[in-house]
Amino acid sequence: MSFLREALLVAGKDLRIERRSRVALAQILPFGGIVVVMFAFALDADRTSLPAAAPGLFWTAVFLAAVLAIGRSFAVEEANRARDGLRLSGLDGGAIFVGKALAIAVELFLLEVVLGAAVIALYGVTVSGALVLVCAALAATVGLAATGTVYGVLATGLRARDTLVPLLVLPAVTPVLLGGSRAFAAALEGSSSDAWPWVQLLVAFSVLSLAAGTMAFGPLLEES
Amino acid sequence: MSVLRRYWFGASVVVALGITALFALWLSPPDAEQGDVVRLLYLHVPTIWIAFLGFFVTAVASVLWLVPRTRRTEWDLLAGASAEVGVVFTGITLVVGSIWGRPTWGTYWVWDARLTSTAILFFLYLGYLALRRTGSTAEERGKRCAIAALIAFADVPIVHLSVTWWQTLHQSGTVFNPNNNVQIHGSMAFTLVWAVAAFTLFYVYLVMRRLQLAELEEGLEERELELAIAERQRVEQMVGV
Numbered sequence: 001m002s003f004l005r006e007a008l009l010v011a012g013k014d015l016r017i018e019r020r021s022r023v024a025l026a027q028i029l030p031f032g033g034i035v036v037v038m039f040a041f042a043l044d045a046d047r048t049s050l051p052a053a054a055p056g057l058f059w060t061a062v063f064l065a066a067v068l069a070i071g072r073s074f075a076v077e078e079a080n081r082a083r084d085g086l087r088l089s090g091l092d093g094g095a096i097f098v099g100k101a102l103a104i105a106v107e108l109f110l111l112e113v114v115l116g117a118a119v120i121a122l123y124g125v126t127v128s129g130a131l132v133l134v135c136a137a138l139a140a141t142v143g144l145a146a147t148g149t150v151y152g153v154l155a156t157g158l159r160a161r162d163t164l165v166p167l168l169v170l171p172a173v174t175p176v177l178l179g180g181s182r183a184f185a186a187a188l189e190g191s192s193s194d195a196w197p198w199v200q201l202l203v204a205f206s207v208l209s210l211a212a213g214t215m216a217f218g219p220l221l222e223e224s
Numbered sequence: 225m226s227v228l229r230r231y232w233f234g235a236s237v238v239v240a241l242g243i244t245a246l247f248a249l250w251l252s253p254p255d256a257e258q259g260d261v262v263r264l265l266y267l268h269v270p271t272i273w274i275a276f277l278g279f280f281v282t283a284v285a286s287v288l289w290l291v292p293r294t295r296r297t298e299w300d301l302l303a304g305a306s307a308e309v310g311v312v313f314t315g316i317t318l319v320v321g322s323i324w325g326r327p328t329w330g331t332y333w334v335w336d337a338r339l340t341s342t343a344i345l346f347f348l349y350l351g352y353l354a355l356r357r358t359g360s361t362a363e364e365r366g367k368r369c370a371i372a373a374l375i376a377f378a379d380v381p382i383v384h385l386s387v388t389w390w391q392t393l394h395q396s397g398t399v400f401n402p403n404n405n406v407q408i409h410g411s412m413a414f415t416l417v418w419a420v421a422a423f424t425l426f427y428v429y430l431v432m433r434r435l436q437l438a439e440l441e442e443g444l445e446e447r448e449l450e451l452a453i454a455e456r457q458r459v460e461q462m463v464g465v
Binding site for chain 1: 344347348350351352354355358367368371372375376378379382383385386387389390
């Protein structure tokens with residue numbers, strides 16, 4: 001089986017679990033929604049500050065939801081000792097990593113579409129530069145999911161996993177938060193040319209974290 | 225290292241730091257623009273140097289642990305000890321920097337690229353230390369922590385780049401500009417170099433002591449296990465009889 005097929009197999013498994021258990025849909029998505037509403041409360045929902053802060057708030061909401069999605073992705077492997085099955089499956093460690101990261105990325109991208117719509121409606125944002133928005137979102141999502149997956153497996157099997165993962169992931173993905181927020185802000189201000197360098201940074205971050213994860217995942221999964 | 229030699233090393237570190245304080249507080253002149261506030265920099269510069277040195281040593285020790293040929297428990301313990309010292313000194317750097325910033329910039333904190341990336345660095349390695357504290361076997365902890373340390377180390381330049389872009393693209397002129405070309409007075413330069421050297425010695429001393437403590441901790445676990453096994457065997461023998 002090729003690397004890509006193995007990865008798709010793992011991603012399909014994770015997405016199928018989410019489709020059937022509906023944890024992402026019934027818990028993580030509403031969580032992102034309430035965070036978006038909370039920001040409006042925190043900033044006194046007048047129509048001037050919210051649209052200006054919208055890109056940063058959107059990405060912060062996505063990041064908080066992503067922490068839950070990463071935790072969920074590895075909680076699934078914890079139950080019924082599924083991790084042992086994964087280890088014994090003979091699949092390539094790197095392929096398992098790409099598959100799990102891909103599943104998280106797909107979930108997060110769908111979440112971003114819904115939260116994006118909520119931000120547009122609730123914060124009074126006018127959309128411009130759709131192409132750069134989509135590219136930035138895709139690159140940021142892959143970087144976030146890949147880094148999150150590395151730290152997810154790093155903390156697997158540890159007692160304090162749930163509290164450890166956010167502390168490890170959030171500082172490490174600062175470039176993604178900055179890149180995503182700044183690219184979105186530039187695109188919404190109508191200056192797409194300012195946004196593209198950020199998209200490049202996001203792409204570079206994604207590539208690096210994918211490479212690091214592919215190398216590190218196998219050994220980490222064996223140890224956990 | 226014998227107790228006596230360690231004692232002498234510790235004493236010379238104290239003397240070196242004492243001389244630093246003497247030069248920094250009394251013998252060097254106040255700065256033409258900053259006045260006495262500049263004396264804080266004799267603490268600020270060495271602490272950030274120690275922080276970077278500490279994280280660099282952590283990364284090197286992690287690599288040495290990961291390479292099978294050079295794998296020894298000591299490298300893992302060194303990585304942890306060095307990161308701990310690094311985190312403490314990053315914290316001190318941030319606090320001293322803020323105290324310096326208040327009279328110089330009129331505010332404790334500016335979202336300047338250097339400050340922001342130092343703050344992120346602090347949290348990155350706090351996470352690493354938290355990971356180290358989670359109880360698992362030494363071998364397992366070694367692999368997790370070594371990989372985490374390398375990821376954190378590789379992340380630092382990317383964080384710095386993104387934060388620098390963030391500032392240069394969206395804020396005109398940083399607060400650093402006015403002071404960039406200040407001539408440094410001879411005794412001020414000496415104080416700074418001396419301070420960096422003294423703090424480097426201090427770092428070596430702290431890491432050595434921390435390493436020693438970590439080795440004792442490791443030994444303690446083994447001894448407790450041996451005791452428990454001996455106890456168990458004794459009970460089994462008694463029951464058997």
